[in-house]
Amino acid sequence: MVTATSKLRSLGQRAYRARRITLTFGRIYFGIKANQLIARHTNDIEMQLRWAKFNQTSAEAIFKTAVELRGLILKGCQFIGSRSDVLPPEYCEVLSQLQDRVPPRPFSEIRAVVERELGEPLEQAFSDFSEASAAAASLAQVHSAHLPDGRRVAVKVQYPEIRELVQSDLSNLGALFRATGLIERNFDLMPLVEELAEHMPRELDFCNEGMNAERVAKFFENRKDVVVPSIEWELTTTRVLVSEFIEGIKITDTKRLDEAGIDRTAVMQSLVEAYCEQILVYGFFHADPHPGNLMVLPPTAQNQPPRIVFLDFGLAKQLPPAFRKSAVEFAAALLQGNPKAMGSALVDLGFETRGGSHEALERVAQVLLDVAKRLRNQTYLEPGILREAGQSLSRLIRENPVVHIPSHVVLLVRVFGLLSGLGNILGVKLDMLQTILPYAAGQSPHHSPGKESS
Numbered sequence: 001m002v003t004a005t006s007k008l009r010s011l012g013q014r015a016y017r018a019r020r021i022t023l024t025f026g027r028i029y030f031g032i033k034a035n036q037l038i039a040r041h042t043n044d045i046e047m048q049l050r051w052a053k054f055n056q057t058s059a060e061a062i063f064k065t066a067v068e069l070r071g072l073i074l075k076g077c078q079f080i081g082s083r084s085d086v087l088p089p090e091y092c093e094v095l096s097q098l099q100d101r102v103p104p105r106p107f108s109e110i111r112a113v114v115e116r117e118l119g120e121p122l123e124q125a126f127s128d129f130s131e132a133s134a135a136a137a138s139l140a141q142v143h144s145a146h147l148p149d150g151r152r153v154a155v156k157v158q159y160p161e162i163r164e165l166v167q168s169d170l171s172n173l174g175a176l177f178r179a180t181g182l183i184e185r186n187f188d189l190m191p192l193v194e195e196l197a198e199h200m201p202r203e204l205d206f207c208n209e210g211m212n213a214e215r216v217a218k219f220f221e222n223r224k225d226v227v228v229p230s231i232e233w234e235l236t237t238t239r240v241l242v243s244e245f246i247e248g249i250k251i252t253d254t255k256r257l258d259e260a261g262i263d264r265t266a267v268m269q270s271l272v273e274a275y276c277e278q279i280l281v282y283g284f285f286h287a288d289p290h291p292g293n294l295m296v297l298p299p300t301a302q303n304q305p306p307r308i309v310f311l312d313f314g315l316a317k318q319l320p321p322a323f324r325k326s327a328v329e330f331a332a333a334l335l336q337g338n339p340k341a342m343g344s345a346l347v348d349l350g351f352e353t354r355g356g357s358h359e360a361l362e363r364v365a366q367v368l369l370d371v372a373k374r375l376r377n378q379t380y381l382e383p384g385i386l387r388e389a390g391q392s393l394s395r396l397i398r399e400n401p402v403v404h405i406p407s408h409v410v411l412l413v414r415v416f417g418l419l420s421g422l423g424n425i426l427g428v429k430l431d432m433l434q435t436i437l438p439y440a441a442g443q444s445p446h447h448s449p450g451k452e453s454s
Contacts, residue, residue: 017069017165018172024065028058052090059094066098071162072169072196074098075138078290096252096291104133104141110157117237125235129155137292139166139203139314144245153232154246156206158239166200198407203314206241212286212313213243219282225270225305227297228313248295248309252425260298262306267296268428269435270308275415276439280327283319286310287411291422317411323349324440331440339365350406 031054039047066077078098110133111122118125129145136142140158147153159165173196202208210231217228229244236242249256251271257264271294278285286293295309326348333341342365343358353360423429 013164014168014171017168018175020065020069021073021169021172024061028061031058051088055088055090056094059091062091063094063098066095067102069165069169070102070138070159071165072138072173072200074102078138078292098138102136102138102141104136105159107131109160110141110143113157113160114155114240117240118235126153126155135292137312145242147232152245153235153242154229154244155235156241156243158204158206163204166204170197170200199315205238206236206314207238209312209314210236210241210243212316213310215284216278216286216310216313216316219277219284220274224300225307226274227307227309229309229311246295246297246309248297248307250291251294251296251308251422252291254426257296257426262296262298264426265428265430266305267308268423268426268430270305271422272419272430272432272435273439274308274310275419276436279319279412279415280324280436280439283321283323285317285319285411285415286313286315287317287414288312288315290418291425294422315411317408319408320350320406323408328440331437333365334369337369339363339369342369349409351409 035047035050035054038050042050062077066074077095114125114129115122122129126145127148127150130143132143133141134144134154139162140156143155143157145153145155210233213228213231217230220226220228227246229246232242232244249260249262251257251267254264257267275285293310293312295311297307297309299306326345329348330342330345333339333345339362343362346361346365347358351361
């Protein structure tokens with residue numbers, strides 16, 4: 001039963017979080033505007049130093065706010081911290097620490113959640129349970145433990161109040177985006193809030209996460225270069241997830257990868273292929289793209305590739321049945337350099353414009369075509385190229401705003417962001433189109449007939 005006191009506490013917490021979010025990002029927004037004005041009367045070298053200092057202090061302010069508030073804000077900042085291909089290095093250096101260095105909650109809180117969920121004392125379910133967390137993130141933290149039979153497991157425990165915090169953040173972001181819309185009238189950011197509201201309940205259901213993990217694991221059961229931890233269902237609930245413990249190297253830890261003799265190009269190749277297989281063969285994919293969810297294991301034998309470990313399947317997406325056909329049509333039009341056909345394929349993929357104009361999508365397609373040409377022989381794009389493309393897309397959207405972008409496309413863009421950022425960090429260049437085309441054509445080298453597909 002919700003009491004008057006708890007309601008007041010909830011309202012007070014929501015007001016505080018709203019104030020912290022607005023002040024943090026408001027100061028950065030106005031700071032950017034001020035620096036843009038100063039840049040008109042300042043030489044380039046001085047402005048570079050000024051921007052570097054501003055970016056550092058801004059990133060530290062965002063980090064502090066994200067760690068304090070956690071919840072949805074922290075999760076968004078984790079993704080931002082992986083975008084070294086787009087953001088200034090100061091932001092990536094600071095925010096990337098959110099992926100695995102978030103201060104953990106007290107063990108007493110974790111014990112209480114586990115015992116309440118399992119209905120028994122911690123010592124009865126596990127032979128030992130590490131009080132120190134192995135990782136702390138936006139929605140939960142992970143502890144190492146051993147089962148009575150001696151097997152080592154990872155125990156992911158949801159923070160007790162996280163559901164209420166997520167709802168508060170959604171409300172706060174909705175208010176902030178509506179206010180932003182009053183200043184930037186051609187931008188409608190509310191679909192982002194709606195997208196988050198759709199996906200977050202599934203991320204907070206750890207049983208759903210376990211089923212997602214098992215589904216993706218089946219895709220790769222015949223591959224030696226992709227690993228998904230197994231689930232211990234007898235100890236898993238909506239708020240506690242127990243799975244096989246796998247200790248690997250964080251995918252962005254280039255120093256440890258090199259020390260272990262792991263081929264970075266092979267790592268990137270396996271990762272790109274794994275996403276091609278999920279998206280273009282099975283139509284269901286791991287959609288939480290930040291480096292904290294990816295590890296690397298050394299090869300098991302000589303002439304074998306390194307192994308990619310996928311973690312955290314809270315956010316996974318089923319693609320529409322017709323997606324692959326429309327995606328293939330878009331890819332074919334892109335290869336032909338045909339913006340008109342690309343625009344038609346975008347309509348088939350679910351894009352809509354406020355004026356119903358296909359010409360607007362054709363102009364969007366032309367920008368994407370220009371980017372694709374530069375991507376031909378590399379896994380990532382230089383920041384300047386992406387900024388240029390972003391400015392062109394922003395101008396086109398202002399002229400004829402895109403009012404509906406399908407949710408699965410939004411998540412696919414996040415995956416592209418992951419691959420682009422990782423390619424930059426790993427310093428690897430691949431022929432992306434040559435890797436993707438066999439999958440788009442239904443000729444996956446790893447796919448066995450008769451398996452699930454989109």
